[in-house]
Amino acid sequence: xxxxxxxxHDELIANAAYIGTPGKGILAADESxxxxxxxxxxxxxxxxxxxxRDLRELLFCTPGALQYLSGVILFEETLYQKTVDGxxxxxxxxxxxxxxGIKVDKGTVELAGTNGETTTQGHDDLGKRCKKxxxxxxxxxxxxxxxxxSPNEPSQLSIDANANGLARYAIICQENGLxxxxxxxxxVDGPHDIAKCAEVTExxxxxxxxxxxxxxxxxxxxxLKPNMVTPGSESKKVAPEVVAEYTVRALQRTVPAAxxxxxxxxxxxxxxxxxxxxNAMNKLQGKxxxxxxxxxxxxxxxxxxxxxxxxxxxxxxxRTAFLTRCKANSEATLGTYKGDAAGxxxxxxxxxxxxxxx
Amino acid sequence: MSAFxxxxxxxxxxTAKYIATPGKGILAADESxxxxxxxxxxxxxxxxxxxxQALRELLFTTFDALPSISGVILFEETLYQKTSAGxxxxxxxxxxxxxxGIKVDKGIVELAGTNGETTTQGFDSLGARCQQxxxxxxxxxxxxxxxxxGPTEPSxxxIQQNAQGLARYAIICQENGLxxxxxxxxxTDGNHDIKKCAAVTExxxxxxxxxxxxxxxxxxxxxLKPNMVTPGSDSPKVAPAVVAEYTVGALRRTxPPAxxxxxxxxxxxxxxxxxxxxNAMNKLGVLxxxxxxxxxxxxxxxxxxxxxxxKKExxxxxQAAFLARCKANSEATLGKYAGCAADAAxxxxxxxxxxxx
Numbered sequence: 187x188x189x190x191x192x193x194x195h196d197e198l199i200a201n202a203a204y205i206g207t208p209g210k211g212i213l214a215a216d217e218s219x220x221x222x223x224x225x226x227x228x229x230x231x232x233x234x235x236x237x238x239r240d241l242r243e244l245l246f247c248t249p250g251a252l253q254y255l256s257g258v259i260l261f262e263e264t265l266y267q268k269t270v271d272g273x274x275x276x277x278x279x280x281x282x283x284x285x286x287g288i289k290v291d292k293g294t295v296e297l298a299g300t301n302g303e304t305t306t307q308g309h310d311d312l313g314k315r316c317k318k319x320x321x322x323x324x325x326x327x328x329x330x331x332x333x334x335x336s337p338n339e340p341s342q343l344s345i346d347a348n349a350n351g352l353a354r355y356a357i358i359c360q361e362n363g364l365x366x367x368x369x370x371x372x373x374v375d376g377p378h379d380i381a382k383c384a385e386v387t388e389x390x391x392x393x394x395x396x397x398x399x400x401x402x403x404x405x406x407x408x409x410l411k412p413n414m415v416t417p418g419s420e421s422k423k424v425a426p427e428v429v430a431e432y433t434v435r436a437l438q439r440t441v442p443a444a445x446x447x448x449x450x451x452x453x454x455x456x457x458x459x460x461x462x463x464x465n466a467m468n469k470l471q472g473k474x475x476x477x478x479x480x481x482x483x484x485x486x487x488x489x490x491x492x493x494x495x496x497x498x499x500x501x502x503x504x505r506t507a508f509l510t511r512c513k514a515n516s517e518a519t520l521g522t523y524k525g526d527a528a529g530x531x532x533x534x535x536x537x538x539x540x541x542x543x544x
Numbered sequence: 545m546s547a548f549x550x551x552x553x554x555x556x557x558x559t560a561k562y563i564a565t566p567g568k569g570i571l572a573a574d575e576s577x578x579x580x581x582x583x584x585x586x587x588x589x590x591x592x593x594x595x596x597q598a599l600r601e602l603l604f605t606t607f608d609a610l611p612s613i614s615g616v617i618l619f620e621e622t623l624y625q626k627t628s629a630g631x632x633x634x635x636x637x638x639x640x641x642x643x644x645g646i647k648v649d650k651g652i653v654e655l656a657g658t659n660g661e662t663t664t665q666g667f668d669s670l671g672a673r674c675q676q677x678x679x680x681x682x683x684x685x686x687x688x689x690x691x692x693x694g695p696t697e698p699s700x701x702x703i704q705q706n707a708q709g710l711a712r713y714a715i716i717c718q719e720n721g722l723x724x725x726x727x728x729x730x731x732t733d734g735n736h737d738i739k740k741c742a743a744v745t746e747x748x749x750x751x752x753x754x755x756x757x758x759x760x761x762x763x764x765x766x767x768l769k770p771n772m773v774t775p776g777s778d779s780p781k782v783a784p785a786v787v788a789e790y791t792v793g794a795l796r797r798t799x800p801p802a803x804x805x806x807x808x809x810x811x812x813x814x815x816x817x818x819x820x821x822x823n824a825m826n827k828l829g830v831l832x833x834x835x836x837x838x839x840x841x842x843x844x845x846x847x848x849x850x851x852x853x854x855k856k857e858x859x860x861x862x863q864a865a866f867l868a869r870c871k872a873n874s875e876a877t878l879g880k881y882a883g884c885a886a887d888a889a890x891x892x893x894x895x896x897x898x899x900x901x
Contacts, residue, residue, distance in 0.1 A: 188797075388547070392753070399750035436546075439802040442797050443796040444796040
């Protein structure tokens with residue numbers, strides 16, 4: 187058998203294609219309890235279930251926002267939460283034409299003998315968990331692998347271990363009806379230039395797609411969530427057109443046409459930067475057999491969080507900020523963004539945190 | 545460094561793109577002395593240098609056919625041959641915008657401990673040889689790796705060795721200005737079905753592109769020459785639309801968009817089958833980020849050679865046959881081939897079991 191052709195074959199292909207619909211993208215709202223705690227702390231809000239629920243209701247029930255989203259990635263707790271009126275979040279999303287997704291990895295652990303490189307855990311009983319999530323309404327999953335750039339990194343071990351981990355996760359998802367988002371994030375940390383980032387990205391993606399092939403993953407029923415190709419965080423920035431050129435070329439050299447969509451992570455980019463870069467990629471002339479879209483967490487929520495500050499009287503203002511970013515990124519997937527969402531509070535604020543731990 | 549960016553990078557990219565021009569394809573005229581001997585003996589012609597020269601002159605001076613041809617793969621001897629009027633073949637080709645290419649491998653040898661699987665040799669002094677060929681006018685090269693399908697084949701060893709070999713050959717070519725055609729041929733021999741061929745083709749191509757990445761090969765300056773995905777030779781045939789669906793599906797799963805063109809080998813297919821299959825691929829409504837064309841040897845020359853039979857007085861009708869196949873395949877690259885009232889020669893299967901080049 188070349189690729190997975192079990193009972194979910196057609197559904198996986200349909201869902202993956204839907205997520206890649208031009209004009210739409212993914213809201214990554216899958217911050218673990220610890221991570222969302224950091225976000226809430228930054229606006230002086232206590233990290234309790236009620237507040238976490240309030241934040242997600244603020245986002246998912248923003249009038250007019252869901253049309254710009256094809257999927258939302260959720261943390262397990264959120265998959266089972268409801269609105270104040272008692273409606274399951276997954277129902278709200280489904281009614282809005284948005285596929286619920288679920289983060290299934292269990293974080294990173296260090297690889298012994300390396301210089302702080304990691305692999306990702308979460309394979310144990312993953313099949314059983316995916317089945318449960320499917321029953322609860324999830325239709326796609328996400329698993330984040332992390333690599334870094336420095337003189338001796340990423341090491342061959344780190345590349346191989348993470349590629350293999352992603353492939354194993356991917357096939358287990360497909361066996362259980364979830365479209366796997368394959369996320370090999372290469373951190374932006376470092377003084378390296380954009381050419382170095384391109385080189386590493388190409389090497390990592392080539393390893394990923396070899397591993398996916400080895401594990402018989404159905405590419406047509408999968409998505410890729412890579413970093414954009416940029417200079418390191420300690421290097422001079424470059425124009426969006428340059429990011430676009432290097433990023434698209436790296437993808438042309440490694441990502442087979444069978445993959446329906448590529449949904450970028452925003453890393454530490456500001457909201458506006460991430461949107462401008464995505465827009466430039468979609469304006470670029472050249473071979474792009476996959477759609478190029480977003481799977482943003484911080485880059486969709488930052489100004490929204492700031493505007494909310496945990497206060498119910500700020501919800502409308504916060505929702506306005508959220509809708510603005512959703513619309514801007516939707517336009518960016520079509521290459522029609524005119525930069526008119528740049529005026530929000532905090533949209534140009536860098537979201538880079540050195541050696542970011544989710 | 546991600547991909548090779550030496551002094552030839554821009555030229556390699558331009559050359560590969562030109563060879564992949566829609567409406568054009570490659571004539572594989574690189575039969576080794578031994579192999580061309582078989583062709584000549586099939587028409588009772590002696591395998592001498594003048595006869596080999598006469599056949600190639602016949603082909604390369606079919607001037608009306610040359611607009612359908614972007615490149616010709618030559619055997620080393622032919623690279624240095626001339627027309628009977630004394631004009632070097634490479635000049636005739638260049639005058640007609642046809643790029644000369646050169647076969648650089650030195651055949652296959654068995655891998656010990658396998659069930660007759662092989663690897664390809666030819667690395668010794670390959671860089672120096674490529675430099676010489678570049679000076680003589682060649683601008684692309686070809687290296688044929690061979691795999692087969694059996695109960696336990698292709699083995700992991702065969703896949704890895706051939707993928708590594710192709711990648712090493714490819715980067716050496718690029719260092720010396722030649723666009724490498726990467727040819728991982730999976731033989732049709734066997735009674736397997738088309739799904740099996742697809743699965744093996746995908747596994748092999750994935751390994752090949754991983755190896756090319758490992759070796760820093762500049763994909764934009766390469767071409768791929770794969771088998772079409774078909775049932776085995778001992779299995780019932782399927783319609784061209786089915787061949788197209790499985791073939792394009794396999795390529796979409798494995799060949800990065802950076803590769804400008806895919807030029808199929810014809811294997812043992814008849815001239816007409818090869819053209820119909822190529823045509824069906826180009827009519828397929830699915831997204832294809834590389835052009836799909838031909839690099840045919842037997843499937844372009846079979847009826848031509850029969851018509852010629854080594855006789856000077858037959859040259860015009862032999863050239864007419866060659867022109868017909870070139871035009872047909874040119875149309876097939878555009879999905880515009882309407883099929884011909886195929887004559888016996890064009891429909892004759894060219895399959896030879898366990899074919900040795």
